[in-house]
Amino acid sequence: MVRLKVKVSEGQFSNEYAVSGKMFDGTRFSMFVERDKVILLEKLRLFTNGLLEVGIGQCKDSLVLIKLPQPTFEYGRVITVKKDQLTYEKD
Secondary structure, eight states, rough: OOOEEEEEEEOSTTTTEEEEEETTTSSSEEEEEEEEGEESSSSSSSTEEEEEEEEEEEEETTTTEEEEEEETTTEHHHHEEEEEEEOOOOO
């Protein structure tokens, strides 16, 4: 499983989180996502560190195309990030 390092806060509804992160060039993105797609790395507060489940696409050098579980508000569902923003776990 591949996860993206993100910042997490409470969502508008009890079954979601507000998630924000950065693309490869530092541009920020944000979205709401179901809680089961996120792992909190610390107690939930404003801008808690977390990991978001993502799909992996093409890789080139240090860049990776990923598919998010929901579209971002700004850029849609497919974005490019740096490899070091991802963690890899065995299923």
